[in-house]
Amino acid sequence: MSAGGGTWPDIAGRIEGKVHKLPVRVYYEDTDFSGIVYHANYLKFAERGRSDFLRLAGVHHADLFDGDDPVAFAIHRMEIDFLKPARIDERLEVHTRYVRASGARIEAEQTIWRLGAEDTPLDELWRAQVFAAVLDTGGRPRRLPVSVRDAMAPLISPREAAGGA
Numbered sequence: 001m002s003a004g005g006g007t008w009p010d011i012a013g014r015i016e017g018k019v020h021k022l023p024v025r026v027y028y029e030d031t032d033f034s035g036i037v038y039h040a041n042y043l044k045f046a047e048r049g050r051s052d053f054l055r056l057a058g059v060h061h062a063d064l065f066d067g068d069d070p071v072a073f074a075i076h077r078m079e080i081d082f083l084k085p086a087r088i089d090e091r092l093e094v095h096t097r098y099v100r101a102s103g104a105r106i107e108a109e110q111t112i113w114r115l116g117a118e119d120t121p122l123d124e125l126w127r128a129q130v131f132a133a134v135l136d137t138g139g140r141p142r143r144l145p146v147s148v149r150d151a152m153a154p155l156i157s158p159r160e161a162a163g164g165a
Helices: 039-056 061-066 146-155
Strands: 014-016 019-025 071-082 091-102 105-115 121-136
Touching: 014 039, 019 039, 039 071, 039 091, 039 105, 039 121, 061 071, 091 121, 091 146
Parallel strands: none
Antiparallel strands: 014 019, 019 091, 071 121, 091 105, 105 121
16 A cells, blocks of 8 residues: 555556556665756656656567677667656656557657655646667667567557547
8 A cells, every 4th residue: 555545556667558657766876966856867757657668568678689680770860858856755757658650660659747645636737748868789770670560569558649648
């Protein structure tokens, strides 16, 4: 049970519809001297959300890199808005929606919310559009492996159809 009375989800979060939701607790190590989350730590929270979304979809980073034709994802652009601060001990939730996975590109939209009573999103704190490339071990672009594309296809929510996360 959470302090708000609801249930705290599994460590990897959950997928609801086409949105992955990952719980995050703000610890002392996440904050600056004032008890507010240091700006770079939002990137860490977001990375966990993207990785756990893929994990729950059956896509594992280690398998991609250890395969016959190794590939990895590399972020090449992010557009970020810092809306409100998060503070020590708060419960947050990272929402991740993949909007494109084709060719050598993956795009995601992410938001981070402060949770209120009953674990409901209360305040949107942070949002980003994330653009990743699929690269081989030499750093050259590669097409998204068919297995990854197929695993992600039912979970893609194109930008035109996407509402708020």
